[in-house]
Amino acid sequence: MNDLTSLTLTEVIESLKDKKFSLNELNKSYLERIRKLNPKLNAYLAVNDSCQKIPAAIKDVISTKDIITTASSKILANFVPPYDASVIKMLDTQGVGVIGKTNCDEFAMGSSGENSAYGPTKNPWNLNKVPGGSSSGSAAAVAADLCVFALGSDTGGSIRQPASLCGVVGLKPTYGRVSRYGLIAVTSSFDTIGPIIKSVDDAALVLEWISGEDKMDGNCYGKKFVRTPLRWTHNIRIGVPREYFGEGLDPKVKKVIQDAIKKLEELGAEIKEVSLPHSEYALAAYYIINTSEISSNLARFDGIRYGKSRDNFGEEVKRRIMLGTYALSSGYYDEYYVKAAKVRTLIKQDFEKAFEKCDVIVGPVSPTVAWNIGEKINDPLTMYLSDIYTISANLAGIPALSIPCGFVDRLPVGLQVLGKAWDEETILKVGFAYEQVTDWRKDKPKL
Amino acid sequence: MNYEPVIGMEVHVELNTKSKMFCRCSADYFGKEPNTHVCPVCLGLPGALPVPNKKALEYCMMIGLALGCKISEKSLFERKNYFYPDLPKGYQISQYRWPLCVDGWIEIAGRKIRINRAHQEEDTGKLNHRGNETMIDFNRSGVPLVEIVTEPDFRGVEEVRDYAKKLQQLFRYLGVSNADMEKGDMRLEANVSVRPELVEGLPNYRVELKNINSFRFMVAAIEYEIKRQISELEAGKKLTQETRGWNEQKKETYLQRSKEEAHDYRYFPEPDIPEISLQSSAIRLQQQMPELPWDKLARFQKQYGLTKQQAEILTESRELADFYEETVRDGADIKQAANYIINRKINIEEVLPAQVVISIKGTSMGIISDEESLKKLAKEAIAENPKAVEDFQKGKESVLQALIGTVMRKSSGKADASKVAEILLKYLRNV
Numbered sequence: 107m108n109d110l111t112s113l114t115l116t117e118v119i120e121s122l123k124d125k126k127f128s129l130n131e132l133n134k135s136y137l138e139r140i141r142k143l144n145p146k147l148n149a150y151l152a153v154n155d156s157c158q159k160i161p162a163a164i165k166d167v168i169s170t171k172d173i174i175t176t177a178s179s180k181i182l183a184n185f186v187p188p189y190d191a192s193v194i195k196m197l198d199t200q201g202v203g204v205i206g207k208t209n210c211d212e213f214a215m216g217s218s219g220e221n222s223a224y225g226p227t228k229n230p231w232n233l234n235k236v237p238g239g240s241s242s243g244s245a246a247a248v249a250a251d252l253c254v255f256a257l258g259s260d261t262g263g264s265i266r267q268p269a270s271l272c273g274v275v276g277l278k279p280t281y282g283r284v285s286r287y288g289l290i291a292v293t294s295s296f297d298t299i300g301p302i303i304k305s306v307d308d309a310a311l312v313l314e315w316i317s318g319e320d321k322m323d324g325n326c327y328g329k330k331f332v333r334t335p336l337r338w339t340h341n342i343r344i345g346v347p348r349e350y351f352g353e354g355l356d357p358k359v360k361k362v363i364q365d366a367i368k369k370l371e372e373l374g375a376e377i378k379e380v381s382l383p384h385s386e387y388a389l390a391a392y393y394i395i396n397t398s399e400i401s402s403n404l405a406r407f408d409g410i411r412y413g414k415s416r417d418n419f420g421e422e423v424k425r426r427i428m429l430g431t432y433a434l435s436s437g438y439y440d441e442y443y444v445k446a447a448k449v450r451t452l453i454k455q456d457f458e459k460a461f462e463k464c465d466v467i468v469g470p471v472s473p474t475v476a477w478n479i480g481e482k483i484n485d486p487l488t489m490y491l492s493d494i495y496t497i498s499a500n501l502a503g504i505p506a507l508s509i510p511c512g513f514v515d516r517l518p519v520g521l522q523v524l525g526k527a528w529d530e531e532t533i534l535k536v537g538f539a540y541e542q543v544t545d546w547r548k549d550k551p552k553l
Numbered sequence: 554m555n556y557e558p559v560i561g562m563e564v565h566v567e568l569n570t571k572s573k574m575f576c577r578c579s580a581d582y583f584g585k586e587p588n589t590h591v592c593p594v595c596l597g598l599p600g601a602l603p604v605p606n607k608k609a610l611e612y613c614m615m616i617g618l619a620l621g622c623k624i625s626e627k628s629l630f631e632r633k634n635y636f637y638p639d640l641p642k643g644y645q646i647s648q649y650r651w652p653l654c655v656d657g658w659i660e661i662a663g664r665k666i667r668i669n670r671a672h673q674e675e676d677t678g679k680l681n682h683r684g685n686e687t688m689i690d691f692n693r694s695g696v697p698l699v700e701i702v703t704e705p706d707f708r709g710v711e712e713v714r715d716y717a718k719k720l721q722q723l724f725r726y727l728g729v730s731n732a733d734m735e736k737g738d739m740r741l742e743a744n745v746s747v748r749p750e751l752v753e754g755l756p757n758y759r760v761e762l763k764n765i766n767s768f769r770f771m772v773a774a775i776e777y778e779i780k781r782q783i784s785e786l787e788a789g790k791k792l793t794q795e796t797r798g799w800n801e802q803k804k805e806t807y808l809q810r811s812k813e814e815a816h817d818y819r820y821f822p823e824p825d826i827p828e829i830s831l832q833s834s835a836i837r838l839q840q841q842m843p844e845l846p847w848d849k850l851a852r853f854q855k856q857y858g859l860t861k862q863q864a865e866i867l868t869e870s871r872e873l874a875d876f877y878e879e880t881v882r883d884g885a886d887i888k889q890a891a892n893y894i895i896n897r898k899i900n901i902e903e904v905l906p907a908q909v910v911i912s913i914k915g916t917s918m919g920i921i922s923d924e925e926s927l928k929k930l931a932k933e934a935i936a937e938n939p940k941a942v943e944d945f946q947k948g949k950e951s952v953l954q955a956l957i958g959t960v961m962r963k964s965s966g967k968a969d970a971s972k973v974a975e976i977l978l979k980y981l982r983n984v
C-alpha cells in the first residue's frame with residue numbers, strides 16, 4: 107500500500123479516523139520508503155524507528171529531547187538535547203511524532219543544502235541538482251514522500267526557497283507567531299519555524315498546531331492561528347512588485363510566474379503593480395544583521411561544553427562569524443549594524459505602504475530553478491543572490507507562502523505569496539484557490 | 554606639588570529574587586551542590602531563550618529611584634560579547650546604551666556624588682580550581698545583578714568607604730539584596746587617577762582596579778594606587794589607561810591588562826528580548842518606596858531629638874529602627890530607650906520591645922519579681938485575651954508581646970519583663 111505515503115496530512119488524519127490504516131502501518135510504510143530512498147537523497151541525518159505517531163520530519167536545528175540534534179555541524183556531532191523545542195511539545199499533544207531529523211545547511215546557513223557537514227541533500231526531481239536550502243532535507247523529504255509533513259526554519263528564505271525548488275508548499279509565518287524556544291538560533295531577529303507540507307490546507311493545520319503565545323519566548327506574543335475554511339474572496343487585490351521582475355530573474359521562471367498571476371486574475375483577483383523601492387538594499391542589510399547575530403549566537407560553541415573545538419565549523423559558518431564580528435566591532439558598528447537596522451525599518455515601511463493598495467503581494471520565490479550541485483558553492487555572492495526575493499519578508503517580519511506553480515526544464519517553480527503581518531489567513535486563501543484550479547502538486551518526482 | 558585623587562566606583566549587587574534573571578531556576582545558589590540550579594536557559598543550551606524576571610527589573614528600579622535616578626523611557630537589553638569559560642552563551646545579557654536608570658545622585662560626606670546609571674544584567678557561572686582541574690558551576694549563572702556606576706566624584710578613600718556602606722544599607726532597607734560582601738553579593742570596582750590640586754578637568758588616564766573580592770582589599774588597593782600614581786607623576790612618568798589587580802601578599806597592585814589589550818565587547822541590542830517600557834511600574838514603585846535610610850536618619854534626629862551619632866546607630870538597619878520606635882510607642886522615654894538600646898547592644902532577635910520598656914521603667918521604680926504576683930497577673934491577662942491564646946497556638950507568636958503589654962499595664966509597668974515572658978510562655982504552651 108505504497109499510496110499511503112503520498113497522502114496529505116489532512117487526508118492521513120481522515121484515513122486514520124476511518125480506520126483505513128493504522129499508525130503502525132503508516133510508520134512502517136514511511137520507514138520502508140526512507141530506507142529505500144534516503145541513501146539516494148540524504149534527506150535524513152537520523153531516523154527514529156520507534157515513531158508511533160503521525161510521522162513528521164524535523165529540521166536538525168530544532169531541539170528534540172533524547173534525539174541527536176547536530177544543526178548539520180561537526181561541532182555538535184554528539185549533542186543529544188535534554189529538552190524539546192516548544193513546537194515539538196505542541197505537535198506531540200496533537201499526536202505527531204518525530205520520524206527523523208533532516209539534513210540542512212550547517213546552522214541553517216546556505217541556500218543549497220551543500221553546506222551540511224554530513225553531505226548534500228539531493229533534489230528528488232533530479233539527483234544532480236540541489237534541493238535548495240537551508241531546509242534542504244525537510245523539503246526533499248516532503249517532495250519524496252518520506253514523511254507526512256516537515257518542519258523547517260526560515261531566516262532568509264530557508265523554508266520557501268527549498269519548497270520552491272522541490273515543488274512542495276512552504277510557509278514562513280509572521281515573526282512572533284510561532285515560538286522559537288528550542289530552535290538553534292541563527293539570526294534571532296529573523297528566525298521563524300514553519301511547515302513544509304503537501305498542500306495549502308496542511309499548512310493551515312500545522313500552523314494552528316504550532317502557533318500561539320509561549321512564555322519561553324519573549325518575542326512570541328502572537329495569537330494562535332485559527333484554521334477556518336479557506337474560501338476564495340472575489341476582488342482580492344494582488345500586488346505585483348516591479349522590483350521582483352527585473353534583471354537576474356530567469357526569463358523562463360518569469361514566464362511561469364506571470365502565467366500563475368494570470369490564473370489568479372482569471373479567478374477574479376484585481377492585479378495591481380506595486381513598488382518596494384528599497385528592495386535593492388535588502389540583501390546588504392540582511393547579511394549585516396544576519397552575520398552580526400550569528401557571530402554572537404555561535405559564540406557558545408567554544409569547545410568547552412560540546413566537546414568539539416571551533417575549527418569544526420564549516421567554511422560558510424566561519425565566513426559569517428568573521429563578517430559579523432567585524433560588523434559589530436567598535437568603530438564599524440554605526441557604519442554597518444546601525445545603518446542596516448535603519449534599512450530594515452525602510453523595508454518594513456515599503457511593505458506597509460504597498461499593503462495599503464493590496465491584500466497580498468505575489469512574485470517569484472527564487473530567480474532560478476534548482477541548479478547543479480557544486481555550481482555555486484565556491485561563489486558565496488552568487489549563492490546569496492538566490493535569496494533576493496525571500497529575505498525582505500524576514501527583514502519585515504511578515505508571513506510568506508511558497509506554492510508550486512509550474513516547471514521549467516522538468517524542475518519545479520514556486521510562486522511566493524506575501525501577506526501583512528499576522529495575516530497568514532489571506533495568503534493561505536490565495537494559495538488554496540490557486541491550488542484548487544491547478545494540478546501542479548499532483549506531479550510527483552519519479553524515484 | 555599636592556595631588557588630589559579622582560575616583561569613580563562601579564558596584565555590582567546580586568539581587569535576592571526567588572528566580573534567576575532570565576529563567577525560573579532558583580537564584581538562591583550559595584553553598585548549593587554544583588550545577589543543581591540549572592536549566593537549558595542558564596546553561597545557554599542551543600535554542601534556549603531568555604525571558605526577563607519582572608521582579609528583578611522592579612528591584613533595579615527601586616535602587617534607581619532611591620538614588621534619585623530617572624527611569625528611562627526606552628530601555629533595552631544588549632549583548633556584551635566576550636569569551637570566558639564561566640560564560641555559557643559567550644555573551645552576557647547586560648545594558649549599555651539604554652540603561653534602566655540614569656542620572657541620579659547620593660550624598661556622601663556632605664557632597665553630592667553623581668550616579669551615572671543603575672542597570673540590569675546577569676551573573677556568570679563560577680570556576681572552581683581543584684588541583685590541575687577546573688570545574689565550572691553554573692548555579693550562579695543568570696542570577697540577577699544590578700550595576701551602579703558613579704561619575705568620578707570621589708576625592709578620597711574615606712568617601713569610597715562611606716559610599717559602599719551606604720549602598721549596602723540601602724540594599725538591605727529596600728530588601729533587594731542581602732548585600733553580604735563575604736558571599737560576593739556586593740562587588741566593587743574602582744577607577745582611580747590623580748591630578749594636581751586646583752587643576753580642573755579629568756586626568757587623561759584612569760586605572761581600573763578589578764577582580765578584588767574583598768572590601769578591605771579594595772580600600773587598600775585604592776590607597777596604594779593613589780600613592781603609586783603620585784610617585785610616578787613626581788618622577789616625571791606618564792600614566793596610561795590600564796587594569797590592575799591586588800596582590801595581598803605583597804600589598805601592592807599589579808598590571809593585569811594595558812589599554813592595547815582592552816576588550817571590544819561588540820555590544821548590540823539583544824534580539825531575544827523586546828524593548829522594556831516600565832514607566833508605569835516606576836510610578837507605582839515610587840509610591841511604595843519604604844523610608845530610605847538617610848531620610849530615617851534625619852527624621853530620628855528631628856522627631857526624637859537624638860544626636861546624629863545615636864540616630865546613626867538606631868537606623869543602621871530597618872529592623873533596629875522599627876524596634877526603637879516600638880519601644881517609644883509602648884511608652885518608653887525617647888532618650889532612655891535610645892541610650893538603653895545603644896549602650897546595652899540589645900539583640901533585637903531575642904528581646905521584645907515591651908521588655909525594653911519594662912526594664913527601662915524598672916530601673917527607675919521597684920520591680921515586681923515575686924513569682925506568685927506575676928503568675929496572678931499573667932493568668933488575668935490570658936483570661937482577658939482568650940483569642941490571644943488561640944492565635945498563639947496557631948503559631949502567631951507576636952501575641953506574646955501583647956500579653957506582656959497587658960501585664961505591664963496591670964502592674965503599672967513594674968513587673969519584671971523577662972520573668973513575665975517566661976511565665977506567659979509556660980501558660981500559653983500548656984493551656
Ligand SMILES: [Zn+2]
Binds near residue numbers: 695
Ligand atoms: Zn535556569
